[in-house]
Amino acid sequence: MLTERQLLILQVIIDDFIESAHPVGSRAISKKDEISLSAATIRNVMADLEELGFLEKTHSSSGRVPSEKGYRYYVDNVIGSTMAKGNLSIMRDLVRDEFIDFEKLVQKSAEVLSDLTNYTSIILGPEIFETKLKQLQIVPLTDHSAVAILVTDSGHVEHRSFTFPAEISPNDLEKIVNILNDRLHGISLARLPEVITKEVLSLMQMYVHDFEKSYQYLKSAFFQEQPVKLYIGGKTKLLTQPEFNDINKIRAFYQMMENEDQVVNLLKAPQHGIKVTIGNENKIDEIKDFSLITASYQFGSEQMGTIALLGPTRMEYRKVITLLNALSNEMTEALYLWYKNNGY
Amino acid sequence: MLTERQLLILQVIIDDFIESAHPVGSRAISKKDEISLSAATIRNVMADLEELGFLEKTHSSSGRVPSEKGYRYYVDNVIGSTMAKGNLSIMRDLVRDEFIDFEKLVQKSAEVLSDLTNYTSIILGPEIFETKLKQLQIVPLTDHSAVAILVTDSGHVEHRSFTFPAEISPNDLEKIVNILNDRLHGISLARLPEVITKEVLSLMQMYVHDFEKSYQYLKSAFFQEQPVKLYIGGKTKLLTQPEFNDINKIRAFYQMMENEDQVVNLLKAPQHGIKVTIGNENKIDEIKDFSLITASYQFGSEQMGTIALLGPTRMEYRKVITLLNALSNEMTEALYLWYKNNGY
């Protein structure tokens, strides 16, 4: 456990370093208003903090820089008590004003978040697996191609085009659609394939002529993997951070970001509240120099998606955590109100 | 007009520089197999070419580097005669195999193009303005929200959610949809707003109770600007090019690329064949250090979209032009076949 004085100095060093990105020396600290100790004393404390692993030197006679352990301690013990205010109303207004369409809200939020912080924001769109089918439509395009449109109760629209042999008559197609609509209404998208094979298949065989053939084609429309929507804001923001003025550090990172699956995996874990992952705590090599802050938004007890900010380990944790907290609360509440107003 | 010898040496210098990215000296050239002149002679020719504006020096005693005028001459006069073969079958197979869904094809093409060249590829998706409405669907979600779905004859699906006051009865909604479907079938998306205001509006007023109110809301679904789809492949590829190892050069570029409108504007001009824009020929400041090669693909005489590659002015013009040419032809042909097979 750190003494009061150690804690204070750790905090001052981290705050200073977060702002300046330069190693912090004892003299600079002793000059701060909140510190009334001489440089020599500070040096002793700093040596202790270094021995405890909270600080590091870049070379033998340099000032101190927070270690990852230092940041971790700072995040766990220093920040909680002193949440920053301000900017919170921006989040509230944003969510209130933009909530016409969830996708737009999410896109806009990602932008605002990265503008406010100068870090890269990543938002995992609302998880559509748990939403239920509202209506199914098949629109024939030509003799043997059609597009299937799925509308969910949350207003989300999915569509897939598929082809089929000309033998299927428009009449049969209509029958198929009717049966599917009748049986699949209210089923969650995730369960569609299962319900189709178990319940709907046999039914169709009864009513639709030569069904096996049609089924081969129809299947492709329903059994497709559903992509998770990913919204990224401010990809270039990190280029302005001094720690990334080396191309090679950036290259690997941007290549990682091009791979959507990998990014989705980063954020997909279930969680409550805010989660902070600092430097090497991250599982993916490409972001070992980064910190990742994630928050989730819910509908009821169901986690709908994740909001995240990615920046250097030298991150404005206090500000970022406060912002994410606010946005996640606002989104959760907006979601609740929206569903309620729309009679769920 | 250049002499035979000048042309040969210009070509050799450009080819060498494109490969090595280093200024080319007289000695290096004289050692090449296709050159049987001494370094001194080459130097004289190089001095002439520099005076004519085709070559430049980076400093008074450096080797020569092609100027933009040099590249322009190379592209206009040297390349045409010697088109590279190879890789063309990749393009053909790609288009043939992936053409289930146009969006997927375009996405995949963008990736392949950038993998093959190590430049960034940009494809402007098929212009949907000219496609015609096939079917319109309005799916009510709750008492006062619904999603409108537009299906075009090319199989493209657009959807917009909108809200309306509870006063509109499901009955009215159905009437509206019927009238719209009846009247708007076969109308191009671009003309929808026009036709609605001119023809459909009065009709609705006759049949639908209290129509003015509903219209206010419905309007929002139809009069939205339709975003042009943009596919970008290999955004990070340029980071590997030696000319961009300076963060500041890259930052402006990436910021420009984040602005979709700007990128769309870059490519939107109508054109035939391949168009090469070198360095300062580009109108946008952020890519004054880049070359942009564009090609278009058509359906019939109608230009459907644009394919482009963006790289340093030191670009493998020969390879890139050949590739783009092939892809644009393949896409045009595939589009033709697809429409034909589907009975247009």
Added chain:
DNA sequence: GTTAGCACTCTAACCATCTGAGTGCTAATT
């Protein structure tokens, strides 16, 4: 326990020097 003082360390900036690749010019060669 705190602080002043001092020797010590290391980085970063600056400068001088050197090397090598390349040039332009001139005079000799073909």
Added chain:
DNA sequence: AATTAGCACTCAGATGGTTAGAGTGCTAAC
């Protein structure tokens, strides 16, 4: 008249030495 060898010259970039300044750790005094 065109080509080439030879040579003086230029400049970027690498190498190495010097210095200034910021910072440290330690010791001795307060």
